[in-house]
Structures are given as structure tokens and as C-alpha cells.
Amino acid sequence: MADEEGAEQGELAITRTGDRLRLAREAAGLSLADVATRTRITQRHLEAIEKSDFSELPGRTYVTGFARAYARAVDLPEAEIGAAVRRELEDDEYAARPAYEAYEPTDPARLPTARLTWTLVIVTALLASAYGVWRFLSIEPDEALIAAQNADAEASEAPATDAPAPRTGAAGTAQVAENAPVVLTGLSEVWIGFDDATGKTENWRTLDAGEVYQVPPAYIEQFTLRTSIPQALKVTVGGRDVGAIGPADTLVKGVSLKPSDLVARAEGSSGGAPAVPAPKR
Secondary structure (H helix, E strand, O other): OHHHHHHHHHHHHOOOHHHHHHHHHHHOOOOHHHHHHHHOOOHHHHHHHHOOOHHHOOOHHHHHHHHHHHHHHOOOOHHHHHHHHHHHHHHHHHHOOOOOOOOOOOOHHHOOOHHHHHHHHHHHHHHHHHHHHHHHHOOOOOHHHHHHHHHHHHHOOOOOOOOOOOEEOOOOOEEOOOOOOEEEEEOOOEEEEEEOOOOOEEEEEEEOOOOEEEOOHHHHHHOEEEEOOHHHEEEEEOOEEOOOOOOOOEEEEEEEOOHHHHHHHHHOOOOOOOEEEOOOO
16 A cells, blocks of 8 residues: 555656656666767756756757657657647746736725736736747757757857958959858847758757857858848858848848858848748747
């Protein structure tokens, strides 16, 4: 009887998806280092998943994809784990909302002040906006992108390298070395994606305000850039600012990342990428 009660208490203690993943790992005799090797996800991110401390991950778009990769490594159903993580994220958003307290109109002493009322309205609006942005960005990365996402999260902190100064041709248009570094800087939090030749987004990330990301050479050759908040993104080629890549609050896609194309855009000799109104979420 005591063993049954202990088992029931143990089951009740497992309330988060991170607990399930950790117990499955321990049952399989695996260490965090083993799981990191299998998934190519850093150990500190795996520890955050086990603790269900999703704020430690580089962005909310990574949470579900990392959890699904962890589930595959310990033979848990990845679809079920992914759904559970999404529910926990939604629960966390709901728990962060201020509690509602009913006031009795007949008791003037308990009526809320105008300042408190406006504060509650503003906080609720901010939470609703944050939830909408999260739902827009919570696209699960496929398995092939886990390693790229993890590497991007680490590489985004690396300083950009200096590029040779541009040369000026006879026609007056600035020339730039084809290997000049292309650097993206977030002026505020901004979502960016990289599309292949068919227009399919193969990778994406979120840049925080002030975060610097140097585009890998392979991306420059294979992908084009898209973003839904062009005014929040600064693009430089060899240290030169190419200016706005599209109208504010507009989904811009198909932006060539090749240095010569970006310089041509800055000189006004390119027609630019197609822009469509940003999707409402």
C-alpha cells in the first residue's frame, strides 16, 4: 500500500514536460552530454528544457523544435512533447496576466482608481500583443535546421570583421568586394528569415535590439532575406549602411544578400524586392 502511494505521489510530482524528458533520459542511462551529442543542442539549452525554463533559450521559436529533438533522442513521442510544450508556453502567458478582482459598486472605498484601471488596460494590451507575436513566430523548425539554429544562436555574439574599403568605378557606382561581410543589426526586436530559390523559408531567427548577426557566406550564395519589420533592421556591407530595405511594417522578401546587389540597392540602381502588407496574426 505504501509503495502504491509513493508511486502516485511520484506521478503527481511530474507536472512539466521537462520532467518527462529528464526521467526518460535517466531511464535510458544517458547523460546530458550524450543527448547534446545526439541532438547537436548545447547542454545549457538542454538543462533549460529539463527545468522548463524556456526564458533561457535564445528565442521562443527555438523552444518547440529543441524539445522535439530531445524527445527523439530519448525515444519519447515528439509530436506529443511538442504539443505539451506549446500548452506550457500558453499557460505561462496566461499566468503572467494580472488577476482580476471584483469590486462592489456599493463600496466606494474598494472602487479602483483611474490610474489602476489604465494600468490594467495597458498591461493587458501588451500581453495580448506579445502573445500574438509569439504565435506568429512559433513555427517549428524541422530536424535539419536544429544544428543551424543552435550555431546561429552562438555565432550572433561574434564581432563582425572589417571589410576592404569600396572602390569607385568610372560610372560613379561604388564597387564592393564579393566577399565583403554582410551584417544585420537589430534596431529593435525583429524577425528575419532566409528563403531558398523556391521561396521556402529554410531558416529564421529573432534579433534583439542591438544584436549583431553576420550572414554566413553560404547563406549569401543560396538564400534571400525576408522580414516583416524593415525599419527595425540595419543592413551593412563591408561597414556601409545600404539603407532601408522596404517600407515600414511591410513584409519584404526576396532581398538578395550578395554584396554587389546590396550596394546597387543603396545606389538606387536596383528595383528592390517585392513588398506586401505584413500578415495580421
